[in-house]
Amino acid sequence: MPVKEKIDQITLPTPYAVGDVHVYVVKGEALTLIDAGVNTDEAWDIFIAKLKEHGYQPGDIEQIILTHHHPDHIGLVDRFDRLKGIYAHDRVDRWLRRDQEFLRYYLEFFRGLYREFGIPEKYHSFEKTAKTTLRFAGKGALTGTLKEGDSLPGHPNWKVLETPGHAQSHLSFYNKHTKEMLAGDHVLYHISSNPLLEPPVNQGEMRPKPLVQYRESMKKILNYPIQKVYPGHGPIFNEVSELIRGRFKKQEERADKVFRIIQEKPQTPFEICKQLFPKQYQSQFDLTMSETVGQLDYLETEGRVKQLKEGGHIFYAVS
Ligand SMILES: [Zn+2]
Known part of the structure; x- marks a missing residue:
């Protein structure tokens, strides 16, 4: 088995x-597609055309990771008719299946969280966002799950690293022989990746702290x-290392800014978000809230701020 596998990038x-x-498209013992773009006819047509340039057709793809x-x-997971398997973190499965119960749980979680964060109803747009967003997702089910330390099926040189933060399901794949990484959205060169709020796996558990996880996942790589x-x-x-150090520095500077906002007086995450992102919070509400809460989680983990509960709302105060 050659150590160096052919990797073709296709942009959609x-x-x-x-x-x-x-x-x-990675050629090892199996022909594997890593990630699957969005579910639009335009993306699919471009995919087929570019795949052909690399000498393949959709029926040649044996598995998707x-x-x-x-x-x-x-997006395109359900368009391949001769696929033998789809592999990912087990948390991906519920997003491919999308049964009503899970969607209800997801929306219920955000409704409760946004209320606690002091967010007015008019910004509770997650239901609409989820619906429009999921239009572009493919449907299916995982054939097998991947976890830390596993080898990729059909690609024994590639190992799985769990890198949660941007998504609770996020995995990166590393080939120790070639020192290459298939990184998904864990680290991007031109923009910093957003740690996003998500519900806990099981109802009633503490919600994940995506920015705190993201920092750990960056340190890990x-x-x-x-x-x-x-x-x-x-x-x-x-x-990679210089890029990550730069990202840490920027994030810590933003955390200091959040800390100074809280030093004035205890405030809800919504009030803090408005001051942190005065220009963007209305047009990119969920994103700016995730970023704000991420910084609050980080400051809390560092012991610099604490939560106060009053009248059903959470306020952050200097500890
Ligand atoms: Zn992405």
Whole structure:
């Protein structure tokens, strides 16, 4: 088995602000598609045309491996008729199946959370966002699940690293022989990846702290001598540690800004979000809230702020 496997990048359009998404065709013992773009006819047509340039057709793809559950990465999963398997973190499965119970749980979680965060009803747009977003996701079910330390099926040189933060289901894949990483959206060269709020796996558990997880997942990949990163968006890049250190610095500066806002007086996450993102919070509400709450979680984990509960709302105060 050759150590170096052929990796072909295919770039597909998305209707999202992030722009194009990359998928990768990797030739090992199996012919594997890493990630699957968005579910539009335009993306599918472009995929077929570019796949042909690399000498393949859709029926040649034997399996799909997904880095995470976001719609721009799982869209085309149900368009392949000779697929033998779909593999990912087990948390991806519910997003491929999307049964009513899970969707209800998801919306219920955000309704409760947004209320606690002091967010007025007019910003409770997650229901609409979820519906429009899921239009571009593919449907299906996982054939097998991947976890930390597993080898990719059909690609024994590639190992799975769990890298939660951007998504609770996020995995990155590392080849220790070639020092290459298939990184999904874990690290992108041109923009920093957003840690996003998600409900806990099981109802009643503490919600995950995505920014705190994201920092851990970034530190984790600093332990690997990565020489080439194949990301989900933007350019392929080589230098990882400097990039990550820069991202840490920016994030910590933003956390200091949040801390100064709280120093004035205890406030709800919504009030803090408005001051942190005065220009963007209305047009990108869920994103700016996730970022704000991420910074609050980080400051709380560092012991610099604490939560106060009053009248059904959560306020953050200097501890
Ligand atoms: Zn993405």
